[in-house]
Structure formats: structure tokens, C-alpha cells
Amino acid sequence: MPLELRTLIGPDGSLQLSQAEVPQPRPAAADEVVVRVEAAPINPSDLALLLGGADLGQAQAARVQDRPAVVAPVPPERLAGLAARIGQPLSAGNEGAGTVVAAGSAPEAQALLGRRVAVLALPGQGIYAQYRAVAASQCLALPPGASAAQGAAAFVNPLTALGMVETARREGHTALALTAAASSLGQMLLRLCQGDGLELVCIVRRPEQAALLRAQGARHVVDSSAPDFAARLVDTFAATGTRLAFDATGGGAMPGQLIQAMEAALLRQPGRGYDRYGSQIHKQVYIYGYLERGPTALPPGLGMAWGVNGWLVFSFWRALPPERRAALQARIAAELTTTFATRYEREWTLDELLTPEALRACAQMATGRKCLLRLAPDGS
């Protein structure tokens, strides 16, 4: 029987990652297809669900149903936020690529039969499994000759980067800022902005990340570890007219600091009288990740024309009209090995991943480096 990865936090606060045998899925509706999943990336967003904040320093190898497994304790202070998942074995993995081996009767499903596709999982659906039944609309047919590794990350990062550009355009911006900008996503967004004529302000945390992005042609890079970070941010926002940022840190001071710098850049414009409500021009931060777990602190004095919102690529995708989805999918397929290319540093099979060493390596991957999980044998 096919295998799938399961992540379970028990009532005792211990995380268990294991492999479960599950029945071979079949198309349950006319528009469904069954994908033999060949490869899937391990994104930071996947790790959060997979590891549940467990302390990997204390992880131990185990065996469940005679296959490799791992157990690790979740620190008590993190358990409160995880109450809703305790005792529920969950599948994980937001995306992957594989080959369609069965299809329902609908034309859009039949059209994919035998094709290699990228798959975007629905919430709760987890793609770290050897076979998955999904709706045809969750699939992107890869161009002929594309490998599973090339297509594995064709959804989350490409759609996130495209969603950021689309959001910027829709809200009338010609510049946007990104934190954690040296990530795979950041590098992808940089290529996209370079091609599309948008100014990207790249905010990074270390000088070597700044150098990496400059080597890729980034024109506006600000390093938050520099002593003059706050002033440089205002200067850069003023020079580029940046009033939109996507922030990966979520908690802490960064979202508020971004708005504060945008407001300071606006108030610097000559000829402004005093207005106690601040600038009337809207400033926006979208939080798309929570690298920092603490509360988000917004300082006073931001004026009244600002917004801080959560931003989830799945919600962006769902809200798109079908013709726009098709256009974005076509673009991803066409630029899969250029704009949207992802490089992998390491790869593992399920057996290999479920060891303390591999999980620690995965969790410690430096910015911009990624791991690939190999699932069903690659049919190519």
C-alpha cells in the first residue's frame, strides 16, 4: 500500500513523525485526478506544520510499523497555540510534482492523464504522500521534459511572487519592499520585478545576503543589521516611493517599522504643513509569514492612513478569476526553468528524511537554500 507522512502531537506534548500505509486513492469525482507524487519541496511554511515547534535538539530516531520515524518533545510554552491539533495525525506538504496516473471523466481531468503536473494542496490535504487524489484545478501541467524536481516548487513560491506583483499593481504601486529578501522567494520576486519594471526594496539581515542580491542585480538593498538601518530604510523608501511591503517576520517590530519608515519618507516631502493625522497617503504591510513568534508591535505616530494585513497565497489564488489563474499558470510553465527556478541543496527519500539528522539539517537550511523530498519513484 502507498505511504504517506504523518505528523502527530500527542496529549503528552511529544511530536511523532511517521509513515502510514494508506489505500491507493481513486478519482472520487469527475474532475479529480490521482497523482503519483514524485518530489516535493520542504518549504519553511511546511516545516511549521511538520515540526509543530518541537525541539529537534532532543529528537530521537524511532520505528513505527517497522519503518523509520522520529519523536521529539514540543516545549510546553508552544503547546497552548497547538491545542487544536493535539491527538490528530495530520498530513503535511503544500505542494509537489508527479505524474497523473488516473483521471475522472471530466475533460479537464482527462486532459492531464499521463502528464507530469505540479500540485497545490488544499488546507489539510498534505502532499507528502506517494499518491494523492486532487481536483484538476489544483494541477499545473508542466512543459514536456520538465523533471519532477523542476516542477516540485512550481506553485507556492511562484504564485506568492506573482501574487505580490499582482497585489502591487492592483493597488497602484510602482515599488514594493520585501523582508527576508534573500530567500528563494525573494530571489524569484527580484527576477520578476526586474522583468516587470517594478522597483523592489530588498530587506535582509546580513551583509552576505545583501551581497548575494546585489550580485543578482538588486538596486535597493537594506541590511537590518547595519547601525543606520532605520535611516537607510527611510531614504530608500523616499527615493523609490515605496508604500507597500510584504513581511515574512510577522511578530516583533518589523511591520510597524516598515510603516513608520514609509510615513517618515512621505512627511519628508517639501511643502507639507503640519497635519496631526499624518500623511493622507495609504501605507500597507502584508504579513505573509511569522519567522518571529512574538506579538506584533505597531508604534504610535503612524498617522491614520495605513493597514497591516495577513496575506496568504492560497486566499489570493482562490479569489482570482479563472482566466487570471490560467494566465498565471501559463506564465509559470513558460518560465519554470528561468524566473521560477528553484535550486535544491539536499534531497531525501521518506526513510531518509525521518531521522533526527535530516530533520535538523532541514530546519537549519540557510536563507535561499532548499530541501527536496523524493516520494514515489520518478516515472521519467
Add this chain to the structure above:
Amino acid sequence: MPLELRTLIGPDGSLQLSQAEVPQPRPAAADEVVVRVEAAPINPSDLALLLGGADLGQAQAARVQDRPAVVAPVPPERLAGLAARIGQPLSAGNEGAGTVVAAGSAPEAQALLGRRVAVLALPGQGIYAQYRAVAASQCLALPPGASAAQGAAAFVNPLTALGMVETARREGHTALALTAAASSLGQMLLRLCQGDGLELVCIVRRPEQAALLRAQGARHVVDSSAPDFAARLVDTFAATGTRLAFDATGGGAMPGQLIQAMEAALLRQPGRGYDRYGSQIHKQVYIYGYLERGPTALPPGLGMAWGVNGWLVFSFWRALPPERRAALQARIAAELTTTFATRYEREWTLDELLTPEALRACAQMATGRKCLLRLAPDGS
């Protein structure tokens, strides 16, 4: 020469409130009118600009150009946030009512000649003056027989309450929450929601405020001083389906607590599987005031489908299409003495207001009680 009130913070950190003689204004454009301002409310939002955070406990009577004036020190820790206004004499007052005594040649200006109007000041324009030239579009013709006192507060609170209802409708809500709900604004919004069939969750800080609102027919009142406040908030949001709140506190924990309670109410719905991104239903808090001056703290665990935005009635008003503005103005005029009535506890002339005692009384007005400033002699 006509008088106007001036608020000035000097480089030494002292606030001075005084009366200045200014030239009689004339219509400077075809669409302008000159209003003899007869009465103006002293709203909490006016006090912030007027007093600049000065310590009224140390206020002293003074005389400037042989008229009553007041000086008071601004605590040093507040001066940093006021740097942009130091040394600039500012006018104050967001709204008022009076009679149009001169008009430009445009038909919309001529139509107002001799009429009593309510006036909404533009940023920097301050209505605490005996005469003001304003655009006809800043005026609302009051119904015949309305007094200046009845029309003085016809703009800010009525438009704020109408803007909240309009925002709720536009964003698809059938319920909304308001903090500081026992204020004049809150009582007005309650009447509006009762008439318009929207559920209003009134959040107050004291039991007697809860009683006041219940006596006016409020069905959902939550008292933040009660020990079970957090649980009651979730219950009330769940019962009413509230996913929108307007918050007057701004700083501190309240905005985050509102979203947290909305999210908890949504996650309580039966049949929900675990989703680490939280509920997919959008939750929104608009901050329309900063009764609390500290940073705004948003706790982790809000999910990804939420927004916190500044909200300013002037921006709402400016963004409305002209026909919608006309409709709202007509409604305010029609319901001026019912839905949109404001009661005044005290009233002062300019000379009377500019004493330490009157300013202290103004600043200490309890929730829901208001002061009126009498300017040019009432022409009625």
C-alpha cells in the same frame, strides 16, 4: 477685526492658547463662501490638537493682545511626537455651524447665501474662528429653523457613524463592534444601527456605561472591566457573527484582542478541521482614535485572514462619490434632531474658554458629554 483661536507650542515646550485678530475673509474662488461661525463643538479629536498633550494641572491664565489666554507646559516625553508643529501657530476645530454671509459666483456657493450651514474644516483649516472662507462642498445646508447649536456637530460624529455603517455594508457585514461605545458617537451609531437593522456590539469600560446603553435599547454590551470580559467577547462575537470592529483606543491590547476574539468565535464553529493558517474568513479592525498612546500589540495566533487599518472620517468622506455624499448630507439634515442629535453639557465664549478652569472642565468631560464653543454672535 474678527478673532480666531490659535494654539502654539513654543520651542521651550510651552503651550499657548490665545485669540488673534485676523482680516475679514472674502470668497477667494467662485465656489467659496464665507461663514460667520456661530457655534462649534469641542470634540475629543479637537482637544488633541488644541492642547497638544499639555499638562492642564499646571495651566495658568495669561493675556495676549489684551485678551484672555492660557499657557501650560507640555511634558517633555510628549514633545518628540509634536516636533512638526513647534513654533507654528495653528488654528483648531474640525467642524461648526454658522451663517453664510458672502458667496462666490458659482451656483453652489450662491445657493447657500443667507443659509445656516454646518461646516467641515479641511486639515489645517480650524473652525474656531468668527469667520471662515470655505468651499461650498464643505457645507451642509441645515433645515430651516435649525439653531447653530443643533448644527454645530452635524459633520464629524454623524459622518463617522454613517461611515462605519457604510463600511460595514460595503464589506458584507451584518454586525459590527465599537469600543468606547458610550460616547456621543457610540450612542449615535447605536440609533443608526437600530434603525438600519445592523447588530452593534457595544464595548464599554464601566458598568454604568453598560447600563446607559442598555437603557437606550442596546442588545449586546460587553464591559471590559468585568473579569470575564475576554470570554464574553468571544461569546458575543460568536452569537452575532461579528468580524468587524471600530476601535477608539488604538494603542495597547484592544485591537489585537478584538481580532483574537473574532478568530476564537470562528474556530468554535462545529465541524472545523485543524488548519494551521486559522480561519479563512476575514476579520477587520479599524482604528479611528488613539485614546491609548502606547504601541499597538497584536498577539500571535490571529491566523492569516485579518486586517488592522487606520480609519479617518475625512478620508472616507473624500473617497465617496458625489451622489453618495449628497445622500448622506440629506439624511443628516433630515435626522438632525433625532438620530444625529448632540447634547451639550456646557458652553463657553472664546473669552470664557481661554481660562484654566474651562479648559480643564473640557478635557475632563465624561464619556458622552460635550462642550460647545460660541463664536460670532448667533444671527438667529
